[in-house]
Amino acid sequence: MSKNDMCPVCKTDRYLSPSLKFLINPECYHKICDSCVDRIFSLGPTKCPYANCNKVLRKNKFKTQTFEDLGIERETDLRRKVLSVYNKKEEDFRGDLEGYNKYLEEIEQMVDNLINGVDVEETENKLKQYEVLNKQQISANNTRKDQEYENFIRLQNMEKQFKLEKLRLDKQMKQEEDKMVQLSRMEMIDELQNSSVEANTAIDNMRQSILKKSSARRKQRDDLEKKFLLEKQAMMNDLAAKEANDETTTIPFTPFNGDRELEPRFNLLPTYYDPIYNKLVQEDSIFNASGYKIEKFFARSINEAFTGLDCIIEEEKAF
């Protein structure tokens, strides 16, 4: 029997009580069995029963251990605590990657401080201060997170329902098919026995009704599939619309906050008179080798001639 299977407080072990469960408290992370927790802490907060541990523990803070390694358990707890306050997402920074990175770095620094016990008090204070200062934003972010989760669950539920419905229809169809096979077999036997017209018509009627039913089922299934897809699409659209509403700028990005003028202020000729450049480009194959086009040079020059022509510095700069 290993040490892990014995409660260090009451010395009960797994051998005697197989339902032994261990709980820990995030104050000190000492393992105590659940019966001890009940026994010691039901009357209110008390000191940890471990020797040399003076932490005061409360019963409602006890929880089952998730990770075997208590170090990791502690780290995840601390991280959760910090992240519940520092809960911005990358989208909140609106493309300011550096700002977001700084924010992440800050979080990591705080978590690290808390884990390694560096400036714990200062870090705690900082956390509290941040919480007070950004109360509204934090709660807004939390509700948003909750809503996102809710949406996700809704989508999943819908999918599940759809699958169930489909399965049921499929099953029914299968049954009816089986019935058809059976009927045809019966018909054969009937015919072999005595070819009475009555029996035949009865069976025929039956078959007809089954066929009708199965085709109806198939239609139903197709409808269901269509409906599901539509619903899913609608939900996605809804989400997208919500997100778009959050982002106030729905205008597509243009480098200069607007499109260039539609009508250029000049018309380009196919060719211009310039004996020097034209000759140079025609005769020297080096110019043309890399796809150089003198027309581009002409266009650029003329474009520059109209870049700033109507800017009157004397007036525009006069305030």
Next chain:
Amino acid sequence: MSKVVFESEFLPITTVLVSLFTRVFLEEMSVNDTKPTTKRVSNDDLYRRSSQYRVWSFTSEELQRRRQDNNLNGTKVVKQRVDDLEATTPELQEVKESGVEPITVDEEAKIVAYYARKASDVAHFFKLPTQARATAISFLKKFFLMHSVMEYHPLNVMYSCIFLAAKSENSFIGIKTFTGAMPKLTPESILENEYPILESLQFTLLCQHPFRPLYGFYLDVQAVLPKADKSRLGQGYDRARKIVNESLFSDTCFLYTPPQIALAALWEVDSVVVERYLARKFGYKKKKDDGLASVKEDPSEEPTDVKEENTEEETKLDVQEEEIKAKTPEQHYNFIMTIVKKCSQHIHEALNPSLEEAKIISTKVHFCLEPKKLAKKLAKQRLTDAKTPEVSVSLEAESLKREPDSDVSLREDLKRAKID
């Protein structure tokens, strides 16, 4: 706007940018309010976003004010230098008491213009492309718009500017090749100025020069006036290029946009073609004969024109952009012509100080930079006076004889450049 830019000496550059951007943004908002359709960005708007417009365009008053401020600063620096002297010899004492004569604003402008022309010669010597040459001159002018010559000697700054411009315009010269080709230049003397220059330029290295717009107009004239004589246009272009070259030594690059300077140069060479071209371009039909004749032959009429245009323009200062679009062809034509005429006047104001003038100012600059030299000179003068009391040597002549080595090297550069 100009105020904001001026404050940038004291503010971190980001603040300036933010304020500029918010301004641009607000403007756009107001435009968007009136017009729900998407805003079109014209070429002029693009120019308004360039550093040349944002940082290096001024009104003439602003330009003058900056120069005066620089000069005041420089005078203070010189005074401080003189006060810091230790009066070990009687001459030093004398210098300390009398002080060093500061450089005036006009002298500063002259010496900078002189070295700008020098820079052009040196750039020719290195066979730098026009773009790099113009950029070097532009750097030099911009640097001395932020500093006084009493803080940095323009000679050293000039070499550094050329070196830097060659780098920034993609026609790099190795530092050893560069210093090796010029007498008495060391790599350190070039490189030590690089950072101050970059800082004064506020790290805006891109310069738009009038050369390409000039070529653009030469081409566009062919499109707009297809019947124009090609050889006449070509000759006009070549001559206008020379004028644009000259404009590099004037203040036009701070006061006007490159296309305006280019048009002014073309207009000066061939006013008939330019006026017809602009009229056709803006769809303004004027009576050919009297229109052209009046502009050509009545220079006395020009100033009145200018004034009228100005008052008219000033009233609609705020809604600049909208106005231009709303202008009738005639107004647009007149408005461009006014600018062109003003600009061509400015080109003629380019300073071209003689070697003698430059030498005198340069000596003064040296004394301002190192007041000790003045004391040494006084001592020597006393010695010669004691030996030959009859011959009174004038201060100026003396200074010319004992002019600093750097000016000798300058003259050599000139010779080289000419030989080349």
